[in-house]
Amino acid sequence: MTETSTITSDIVVVGGGIAGLAMAARLAHRTAFTITVLDSDRAPEMPDETLQLRTTSLNSAALRLLEEAGVMAHLPAHFLTDFDRLEAGSRETPNALSFSAKDINLTRFGVFVENDRLRAALWQTLMSMAQVTLISESRLSSLQRHDDRVDGLLDDGRALNARLIIGADGARSHVRHLAGISSQQRDYAQEAMLINVRLAELPGHTTWQIFTPSGPVALLPLHDRQASLVWYDRPGQIQKRMSMDDDTLRSAILEAFPARLGGIEAILERGRFPIRRLHAQRYTGKRVALVGDAAHVIHPMAGQGINLGLADVLSLTEALEQESDPGTAQALSRYQRRQWPRNAAMLTGVEQLHHLFTLPFAPLRTLAERGLKGADRMAPVKRFMMSLATGQPLNNARGSEDHDAQP
Ligand SMILES: Cc1cc2nc3c(=O)[nH]c(=O)nc-3n(C[C@H](O)[C@H](O)[C@H](O)COP(=O)(O)OP(=O)(O)OC[C@H]3O[C@@H](n4cnc5c(N)ncnc54)[C@H](O)[C@@H]3O)c2cc1C
Numbered sequence: 001m002t003e004t005s006t007i008t009s010d011i012v013v014v015g016g017g018i019a020g021l022a023m024a025a026r027l028a029h030r031t032a033f034t035i036t037v038l039d040s041d042r043a044p045e046m047p048d049e050t051l052q053l054r055t056t057s058l059n060s061a062a063l064r065l066l067e068e069a070g071v072m073a074h075l076p077a078h079f080l081t082d083f084d085r086l087e088a089g090s091r092e093t094p095n096a097l098s099f100s101a102k103d104i105n106l107t108r109f110g111v112f113v114e115n116d117r118l119r120a121a122l123w124q125t126l127m128s129m130a131q132v133t134l135i136s137e138s139r140l141s142s143l144q145r146h147d148d149r150v151d152g153l154l155d156d157g158r159a160l161n162a163r164l165i166i167g168a169d170g171a172r173s174h175v176r177h178l179a180g181i182s183s184q185q186r187d188y189a190q191e192a193m194l195i196n197v198r199l200a201e202l203p204g205h206t207t208w209q210i211f212t213p214s215g216p217v218a219l220l221p222l223h224d225r226q227a228s229l230v231w232y233d234r235p236g237q238i239q240k241r242m243s244m245d246d247d248t249l250r251s252a253i254l255e256a257f258p259a260r261l262g263g264i265e266a267i268l269e270r271g272r273f274p275i276r277r278l279h280a281q282r283y284t285g286k287r288v289a290l291v292g293d294a295a296h297v298i299h300p301m302a303g304q305g306i307n308l309g310l311a312d313v314l315s316l317t318e319a320l321e322q323e324s325d326p327g328t329a330q331a332l333s334r335y336q337r338r339q340w341p342r343n344a345a346m347l348t349g350v351e352q353l354h355h356l357f358t359l360p361f362a363p364l365r366t367l368a369e370r371g372l373k374g375a376d377r378m379a380p381v382k383r384f385m386m387s388l389a390t391g392q393p394l395n396n397a398r399g400s401e402d403h404d405a406q407p
Contacts, residue, residue, distance in 0.1 A: 006159040009036040009133065011326055012152070013166045014140045014175050016041070018056075018115065019292025019309035020168030021122035025069035026317045028129045033326055036133040036162070037126065038154070043136040044120040046074075051196050052114040053271045055220055055228040057083070057207070057303040059110040060390050062310040066118075074121035080111040081222050085206040094210055094258055108205070109390065112220050112228070115306075140169075143178040143288075150287040150327070164327035165288050166316070168309075171278055173294035179285040186277045188354070190215055191238045192300060195229040195253065195270045196222075200263030203227045209301065210258050216301055217257050226268065229253065229261075232301065238272050275299055279347055283340055284332040289316055296343050302350045302388050308343055315339040346388075 011027060013020045016039030024037045058066070066072060086109065089096035101109045126132045139155040143165065152160035167175025176183065203221035210217050215232030222228060231241070231253075241249060246267040253264060278297040283290045292309030319334035320326045 006161055007036055007133070007135070007154075008161045009034045010162065011035045011164045011166060012160055012162040013037045013168055015039060015167065015169030015173075015292070015294065016044075016119075016123070016134070016136070017168060017170060017292065018119055018122065018306055019294075019313065020166070021119060021126060022065065022069070022071075022310055023166055023168055023291055023313045023316070024126055024132050025071065025122060025129070026065060026313050027320075028126070028132050029069045030317050030321050031326075032131070033320075034131050034133075036135060036160075038135045038138055038140060038160075040139040041136065043134070044116065044123050046120040046124070047114070047116050051222065051224075051226050051268060052116045053194055053196060053269050054115040055112050055194075055222065056115050056118070056306045057110055057112055057220070058118075058310075059307045059388070060106065060108075061314070062307050063110060065310055065314060066122075069125060071118075071121050071125045074124045075113070075117065078223060079117055080113050081205070082108040082111055083205050083207045083221060084108045087206060087208040088211070089209075090211050091258065094208070094260070104390070106390075112207075112222055140174060140178075143175070145179075145286045145288065147286075148325075162327075163287065163325055164320075167288065167290045167294040168292050169294050171276070171293045171297045173290065175288060176280055176290055176294055179288040179290075181280050181282055181285055181288075181290065183278050183280045188275045188277065188299065189234065190232055190275045191235050192273045192275055193231040193233070193238045193241055193270060194273065195231065195249070196268040197227055197229060197253075197264050198266040198268060199225050199227055199261070200265050201225070207303075208258075208260070212256070218301070219257075219261065220303075225265075229257070230300075231256070232275070235272075235274075242270060242272055273300075277347065277351065279344065282336060283312075284336045286329075287327040289332055289335060291316060296347060298347055299350050299354050301354065304346060304350065304388055307388075308346060311342070312339055315342075 010033035013024050013035060016037050020037055024035045027033055027035050084101040087095040087098040101107060126134055140152055141155045142153045144151045150162055150165050165175060167173050169175055202225055205221060207220055218230040220228040241252060249267055250264050276297055277299060280290055280295045283295050291312035295312060296308060298304050315338050316335045320331050323331045
């Protein structure tokens with residue numbers, strides 16, 4: 001049915017993924033602005049006990065944001081698996097790079113949680129916030145930006161009126177497109193296969209990654225002796241494994257993954273995801289800001305996509321919270337200046353790690369592996385890895401905060 005009413009809010013967040021919902025929760029927690037969240041998908045429902053396919057790491061900064069917004073009340077601790085140790089290496093030197101949360105006086109680096117469970121918890125949190133309106137199964141189709149406001153149309157005929165539009169609508173962001181913001185993109189010609197398994201032994205609290213010539217393999221420990229295995233490879237190879245029966249896939253995993261994986265009691269679920277890199281040239285335009293994958297997509301091997309998106313949420317809220325009008329050029333440029341260089345540094349760092357381990361010639365790879373072995377004692381590498389784990393910005397990025405970092 002076509003509706004003709006107008007939705008009026010101070011801020012409209014387009015996209016109710018984890019970044020968009022967290023954006024609304026943080027704004028509602030820290031400001032008095034009215035907020036509408038619009039998502040093209042159905043409203044999320046809390047999954048039953050069954051392990052969901054997609055899992056994400058949350059670093060300590062991300063966890064703090066969720067705690068402060070009251071989201072943890074909807075996420076029982078049982079579904080959060082702590083990790084307190086990170087290890088990376090090659091087959092020959094599996095824990096060449098290894099560090100523990102204790103090294104920086106933390107009890108854990110963060111947790112693993114299922115994406116759908118987190119999204120449902122965010123949605124439930126927002127349902128009880130009076131200043132937030134949630135609209136599902138509705139898509140933004142056009143935008144007109146004026147000096148003092150922005151008007152839009154939804155595909156069901158309703159009109160939008162706001163002072164700021166936040167694009168949190170993912171890698172193919174329509175808001176980014178409508179605002180005329182271009183982006184640098186790269187396809188890695190690689191996919192990630194996610195395989196949920198039940199292990200024979202408890203997986204513990206270490207997450208590890210082994211680099212192989214065709215791409216890394218990784219383990220994310222989860223609750224109830226379950227784990228998410230991540231297997232990066234060329235699309236053809238992933239397609240082959242997707243069509244294997246469970247027994248054949250189990251044998252293939254045991255051959256490719258290191259012996260520390262132990263036995264696999266059951267294969268629970270599997271899925272494949274393309275890997276790409278994207279960085280928007282700017283995060284802001286007239287009365288528009290981008291957060292999350294709409295602004296940047298990073299190789300998932302470092303587990304940073306959501307964490308960077310939640311760092312955007314913190315940064316944009318901080319830029320707006322003292323303003324009476326959330327869409328002024330001055331407020332938006334504070335966000336641009338702070339967040340763009342931080343994320344650019346992170347994207348470059350992860351890109352360099354990716355290159356290091358996908359070098360085409362074996363002699364170069366060996367050199368890279370030796371470099372990794374030495375890296376345990378190398379302060380810059382360690383600082384970068386700690387920054388990934390804790391969500392603290394890299395020092396060199398922090399140094400550029402005061403400069404206008406428009407590319
Ligand atoms: C294999 C894999 C493993 C990963 N592991 C990790 C990890 O361990 N840690 C981590 O931090 N990150 C990880 N990531 C990255 C992470 O999954 C993404 O960064 C994150 O999901 C992006 O969230 P988002 O809310 O920005 O975008 P999305 O999840 O893409 O959400 C966008 C939302 O916008 C809606 N939408 C789209 N268009 C419109 C429109 N026109 N109108 C209205 N609504 C619209 C969609 O319905 C959707 O709900 C991983 C990614 C992959 C592929």
